[in-house]
Amino acid sequence: MIKKSIFYIVGMFIACMGVGLVLKSNIGAGPWDAFYMGASEKIGLSIGICVIIGQMVFLLMNSLLLKNRPAFESVITIVLWGFILDFCLGILLKNVYLADLSLLSKWLFFLTGVMLIGVGIGVYLISRFPAMPYDGMMMALVKRFGLKINVSRTILEGIGLLAAYLLGGPVGMGSIIFVLFLGTFIQICNRGAEKVLLKV
Numbered sequence: 001m002i003k004k005s006i007f008y009i010v011g012m013f014i015a016c017m018g019v020g021l022v023l024k025s026n027i028g029a030g031p032w033d034a035f036y037m038g039a040s041e042k043i044g045l046s047i048g049i050c051v052i053i054g055q056m057v058f059l060l061m062n063s064l065l066l067k068n069r070p071a072f073e074s075v076i077t078i079v080l081w082g083f084i085l086d087f088c089l090g091i092l093l094k095n096v097y098l099a100d101l102s103l104l105s106k107w108l109f110f111l112t113g114v115m116l117i118g119v120g121i122g123v124y125l126i127s128r129f130p131a132m133p134y135d136g137m138m139m140a141l142v143k144r145f146g147l148k149i150n151v152s153r154t155i156l157e158g159i160g161l162l163a164a165y166l167l168g169g170p171v172g173m174g175s176i177i178f179v180l181f182l183g184t185f186i187q188i189c190n191r192g193a194e195k196v197l198l199k200v
Helices: 002-025 031-043 047-066 074-092 103-125 133-145 149-167 173-199
Strands: none
Touching: 002 031, 002 074, 002 103, 031 047, 031 149, 031 173, 047 074, 047 133, 074 133, 103 133, 103 173, 133 149, 149 173
C-alpha cells in the first residue's frame, strides 16, 4: 500500500509539472489543458479549479458509459490533481518565463513537459487507486470497446482539441503532437512502471 501510495502521489506531481511546462512553452497546450485554460480565462477561475469542474463531468460520463454508479472515490484524485496543478503553476513555475527563448528552446521545454505527462500518468495509473475520470474514461473505452490505450487516448485528445479550439484555448502545433503521440507514450510508460513496481 505504501509503495502504491508513493507511485500515486509522485505520478500526479510529475504529470502536473509536465502540464505546467507545456503551458509555459507557448507551443500549444494539450487539448484538454487548452480547453481548461480557455475556460479559466473566460470565467475567471484558476486552471486547477476548472480541471476539477471538468473532471466531475467526466465522472458522470464514465458512469453512463460503463452503466454503473459514479466512482465518487475519484473525487479525492480530482481535488488532489487540481490543487497540485495550481501549486505547480502558481508557485513552482510562477517565475518561469519562456516567451523570450528561441523556438528550439521552447520546443525542448514542450517535449520535456509531454514526456513528464506521459511518465506521470503511466506511473500513477499502476497504483490502481482511483484514476482521474478523464484517464478513467480512457480505460473505460479500452474495457467497453476493446481498444488499445493509445487508440482510446487519441480519440479523447481529438475531441478535446476540437473543444479547445471552439472555446478559444491555446491550440497550436504542440496540441497536434499531443493528439498523435501522448496515448502511445502513456502506454509505454504504464508498462515500464508496472515492471518497476513488481521489482521494488
